[in-house]
Amino acid sequence: MTSALRIGVLALQGDVREHAAILTSLGAEAVAVRRPEQLAELDGLVIPGGESSVIDKLSRIFGLRDPLRALIAEGLPVYGTCAGLILLADEIEGAIDGQLTFGGLDVTVARNAFGGQVESFETELQVEGIEDPVAATFIRAPLITRVGPKARAIAALADGGVVAVEQGNLLGTSFHPEMNGETRLHARLLEVAEARRAALAA
Ligand code: GLN
Numbered sequence: 001m002t003s004a005l006r007i008g009v010l011a012l013q014g015d016v017r018e019h020a021a022i023l024t025s026l027g028a029e030a031v032a033v034r035r036p037e038q039l040a041e042l043d044g045l046v047i048p049g050g051e052s053s054v055i056d057k058l059s060r061i062f063g064l065r066d067p068l069r070a071l072i073a074e075g076l077p078v079y080g081t082c083a084g085l086i087l088l089a090d091e092i093e094g095a096i097d098g099q100l101t102f103g104g105l106d107v108t109v110a111r112n113a114f115g116g117q118v119e120s121f122e123t124e125l126q127v128e129g130i131e132d133p134v135a136a137t138f139i140r141a142p143l144i145t146r147v148g149p150k151a152r153a154i155a156a157l158a159d160g161g162v163v164a165v166e167q168g169n170l171l172g173t174s175f176h177p178e179m180n181g182e183t184r185l186h187a188r189l190l191e192v193a194e195a196r197r198a199a200l201a202a
Helices: 016-025 036-041 052-061 065-074 083-088 184-201
Strands: 006-010 029-033 044-047 078-081 089-093 105-110 121-125 134-138 143-147 152-156 162-167 170-173
Touching (some): 006 036, 016 029, 036 065, 105 162
Parallel strands (some): 089 105
Antiparallel strands (some): 152 162, 162 170
């Protein structure tokens, strides 16, 4: 029997606990990541929702930004939700002064594209590769306004606005699946992480 996949949840700010609970329920070992030396041992990583500019700043203060960028470039499987998607985007619209992203996804995202907290909403979405509709909660969510040639849109709202993308080992959603106990996007991350672990071991 192989050991459980070790999946980090970037725990600088945001909704860390919900992601860890889903990962554990799927049989993975969830690790709250705050220090650079924790990164080396991971089979995958979730970057949670929260406030992308704060997570960006803290990642620099904690020395996580550069090692994380290197791991993303090497193919670490990463799933970013909401602020986490913003942090994975190569380009952002509506950034605060000096705000950086880790990058990796060949997309542009517009921060707070649906308005403020009161404009939060829930909907059901068809996501490519997932059979039944996904319960999706949008909270001050970003919209993916450009999908570059390396990335692929895997879900859109009724008006065509792209809200989920995949690119190699990277997955990003504008919405929070964890608020509704939706586990299938995390399951997808685990599949990718399992495949990568097998490839690295071969
Ligand atoms: N608006 C937030 C940001 O720009 C994201 C909101 C969220 O993660 N729920 O970081």
